[in-house]
Amino acid sequence: MSDLLDVPVTTLQGEPATLRELTGGRPALVVNVASRCGLTPQYAALEALQEEYGSRGFTVVGVPCNQFMGQEPGTAEEIEEFCSATYGVTFPMTEKVEVNGEGAHPLFQRLTATPDLDGAAGDVQWNFEKWVLDGTGEVVARFRPQTVPDAPEVRAAIESVLPG
Template sequence: MTDSTIRQIPFSDASGAQKTLDDYGSGAVLIVNVASRCGNTPQYEQLEQLQRAYGERGLTVLGFPCNQFMGQEPGTMAEILEFCSTTYGVTFPVNDKVKVNGRNAHELFKALKQTPDAQGKAGRVEWNFEKFLVGPDGSVQRFRPKQLPDAPEVVSAIEDALTASGR
């Protein structure tokens, strides 16, 4: 798979409509597998702050609910969307539930998982709130679940991706 093709992999939004990363413009996209009942769930607040701070420059945060880690996202899409908006004021798109690991992993996550993290480790998503920054050219940077969305290395990567896209 070439880097640019990752932006054309289809997925379903919360209403079931087919989307690709390119549907969110030519800027950077921060993809996160999310869950409502996880110790990392407060990261929603920082993800929303990133969306508000960088959205006008071309960043889109995309949440993908996943129930593969100890059943921490058991709700329906309506329940998930309600939780995100009322608890954390989430305005960024939260898409349909996906599997991120295993034989039935979504094609987008199969592609994303080929990217190694800062320690050079690719492969399985470790837990909820793993983050993948996809640049305008399809390049991917990976940040593990415990790495907060507003960590300096994540913010720097977002800035670099947006600058590279002329934003």
């Protein structure tokens, strides 16, 4: 699955990129995010992970999505302002995309094929679903939305893919 890193994405600022460019080919936590969700406070833990593990060759990648009860209605500028002002987000973010259905972004068509800890693959359940990728783009773990970013099992998955 290493070509997952070569999937084209567009940054929140509208620049074309690949997942490899956003992560620098480093291990990553890819998360579908939303600004007006009951789980939105997870942004604080995501930024804390970025701050804690960034210097060790890791990055969080946020992917806004408005498919769940319209909880990410903003423009790219509004999303960026909210994340920066409210949570001090420094990690890279993509443009708003669909994660489920016929219009699902190719990145999520691939990510949703990965089973979670209970062995269930398929559609993203809600905002703040998480995937841990190693530096080659292999998905090593998938966590459902209710699993907080700094849960022991998420930390263990991140630690398992960090360089040396």
